[in-house]
Amino acid sequence: MRLLTAAEMREIEMAAMESGSMSGIELMERAGAGVVDAILEEWPELRHGRRRAVVLCGPGNNGGDGFVVARLLSGCRWDVEVRLLGDPESVTGDARANLDRWLRIDAIQPLDASYDGPVCGEGAADIVVDALFGIGLSRPLEGLETLAFNLEDFVDLSPDGLRPVGNFKWPIPKVVALDVPSSLCADSGKVFPHASGAASRFRAHLTVTFHKLKRGHVLGVGPELCGRVRIVDIGLADTDAGLPTLGPPARGAVAKVEGHKYDHGHAFVLSGGVGKGGAARMAARAALRVGAGLVTLGCEPAALTENAAQLNAIMLRAVTDATDLEQVLADMRITALGLGPGLGLTDHEAALLRVMLDAGRPTVLDADALSLIARDDDLRAQVHKRCVLTPHRGEFARLFPDISERLDAPAGEGATYSEIDAARDAASEIGATVLLKGPATVIATPTGRVAINAAVYGHAVPWLATAGAGDVLSGLIVGLLARDLSPFDAACDAAWLHAEAAHRFGAGLIAEDLPDLIPGVLASLGA
Numbered sequence: 001m002r003l004l005t006a007a008e009m010r011e012i013e014m015a016a017m018e019s020g021s022m023s024g025i026e027l028m029e030r031a032g033a034g035v036v037d038a039i040l041e042e043w044p045e046l047r048h049g050r051r052r053a054v055v056l057c058g059p060g061n062n063g064g065d066g067f068v069v070a071r072l073l074s075g076c077r078w079d080v081e082v083r084l085l086g087d088p089e090s091v092t093g094d095a096r097a098n099l100d101r102w103l104r105i106d107a108i109q110p111l112d113a114s115y116d117g118p119v120c121g122e123g124a125a126d127i128v129v130d131a132l133f134g135i136g137l138s139r140p141l142e143g144l145e146t147l148a149f150n151l152e153d154f155v156d157l158s159p160d161g162l163r164p165v166g167n168f169k170w171p172i173p174k175v176v177a178l179d180v181p182s183s184l185c186a187d188s189g190k191v192f193p194h195a196s197g198a199a200s201r202f203r204a205h206l207t208v209t210f211h212k213l214k215r216g217h218v219l220g221v222g223p224e225l226c227g228r229v230r231i232v233d234i235g236l237a238d239t240d241a242g243l244p245t246l247g248p249p250a251r252g253a254v255a256k257v258e259g260h261k262y263d264h265g266h267a268f269v270l271s272g273g274v275g276k277g278g279a280a281r282m283a284a285r286a287a288l289r290v291g292a293g294l295v296t297l298g299c300e301p302a303a304l305t306e307n308a309a310q311l312n313a314i315m316l317r318a319v320t321d322a323t324d325l326e327q328v329l330a331d332m333r334i335t336a337l338g339l340g341p342g343l344g345l346t347d348h349e350a351a352l353l354r355v356m357l358d359a360g361r362p363t364v365l366d367a368d369a370l371s372l373i374a375r376d377d378d379l380r381a382q383v384h385k386r387c388v389l390t391p392h393r394g395e396f397a398r399l400f401p402d403i404s405e406r407l408d409a410p411a412g413e414g415a416t417y418s419e420i421d422a423a424r425d426a427a428s429e430i431g432a433t434v435l436l437k438g439p440a441t442v443i444a445t446p447t448g449r450v451a452i453n454a455a456v457y458g459h460a461v462p463w464l465a466t467a468g469a470g471d472v473l474s475g476l477i478v479g480l481l482a483r484d485l486s487p488f489d490a491a492c493d494a495a496w497l498h499a500e501a502a503h504r505f506g507a508g509l510i511a512e513d514l515p516d517l518i519p520g521v522l523a524s525l526g527a
């Protein structure tokens, strides 16, 4: 799956039109026809009976798609109302041609600030089509806050698809967005605000997009606003434009074919103190499950007994202080390090972190290790290019406050700034690989390589939002680093394996389940 920017989509369209293989009007017709097919596939019951649609059209080509949808639904004997935002005279090009075709069927109604949107109740629409803005949305919305609020209400408050009005319960109109819901920035997954500051957003039950997903469908609040997504083939050539989402690791990267345990590396995971070892134990187990030949957990002497009671295949090593840790790491057969989960935030842990960074070995920095680095410039300066940092958004904000502020800003005029830009800038700033966690997890290197694992829509894994899931991810990366994968490859493969394991388990998942799901995932890769 490849994610396009709006500019890449336009380039592909332009190339098709300039080559003469496809005209703009043909593309628009295919887009509209694909939307009608998608609606009827999504809700087959709408094939029967006399149905009603309200089509909300904007001033550009997104509105043009809307006029096509209106005409085609009308051809299916639907009762269709078209509302146009702005002056009909300002509609040009292919959209104009399709507006004129619609006007030969029926009139249009204005869509101005006084229009609240379709109602729910007697005579209500079955479908509301949001064809206001697509990839051309470029500035805050004006005069649309009540309409957006009312449509969002349809999407938000309809667990059973019905709403009581008077003495009856009426079906709630289904909202279908063309290309993107009209608040969504197609490049960043951020929301374009209303000029008034109102908080309503255009959302949809179903978003029908064209040719390929856009970045905004998977980043930020994209999945939340889009509902379900269908992609319509409008006959554009398949190119290698766009950012590919991660797929399964190659068998060669994860298979264990031959060799001694030391040929598969030795991972060392540093644990927190007494009563704080669970997170590091889960990380260590994940490192072992993903194939590190040996895994050792380091802990303070007082925590040895409790760790020993919980661990078998994972070795234990008491670590008294920084000097002792230096001695542990003098063993060059230790090929990767991990620390942070449950570690602690005192000077003692800061000293241990300093030694781990000094070792110059491939190292995963997670959780408390990230917080220690965020508040100590000397430690931060020791982060090196063999490190992988795995922040969630809170940790990211502490580590990279300026980048985080840009990421949190709403979509605005000009270029928009997404998790992809943020991870790339953060990696360049700190000089190490950064994995920014979320449903869409972005991995970036200091040299500008970037990848995205999109656990959204059919691959959504909301059950990963559980305490300790991130600790397991860090362990998977440590294990793959120990096996000599590069920081980028280890982070990418671990992110995919992690989400895939969660996807297979589904509801009820807790972090402790995750390491033991890895063998099944590896087996399916033929590893």
Ligand SMILES: NC(=O)C1=CN([C@@H]2O[C@H](COP(=O)(O)OP(=O)(O)OC[C@H]3O[C@@H](n4cnc5c(N)ncnc54)[C@H](O)[C@@H]3O)[C@@H](O)[C@H]2O)[C@@H](O)CC1
Pocket: 013, 023, 024, 027, 028, 031, 058, 059, 060, 061, 062, 063, 065, 132, 133, 134, 135, 136, 137, 138, 139, 140, 141, 142, 178, 179, 180, 210, 234
């Ligand atoms: N170009 C093509 O051949 C195709 C385009 N397609 C459709 O065309 C869309 C892109 O069309 P456009 O480039 O015309 O862009 P849009 O229709 O998304 O929006 C651009 C229009 O909205 C105005 N606008 C932007 N932000 C606004 C705001 N906040 N308030 C008021 N007006 C605002 C712009 O001035 C411009 O008139 C796609 O999303 C897709 O739906 C599809 O039909 C596939 C083929």
Ligand SMILES: Nc1ncnc2c1ncn2[C@@H]1O[C@H](COP(=O)(O)OP(=O)(O)O)[C@@H](O)[C@H]1O
Pocket: 367, 392, 437, 438, 439, 440, 441, 455, 460, 461, 462, 463, 464, 465, 466, 467, 468, 469, 470, 471, 472, 473, 498
């Ligand atoms: N809704 C979600 N969809 C997909 N992945 C999620 C979701 N919520 C959390 N995750 C993943 O779960 C992990 C949580 O990590 P983190 O926030 O560090 O939690 P913890 O510190 O409890 O381990 C990350 O890998 C993140 O990408």
Ligand SMILES: [K+]
Pocket: 062, 130, 131, 132, 133, 134, 177, 178, 179, 180, 181, 182
């Ligand atoms: K739209």
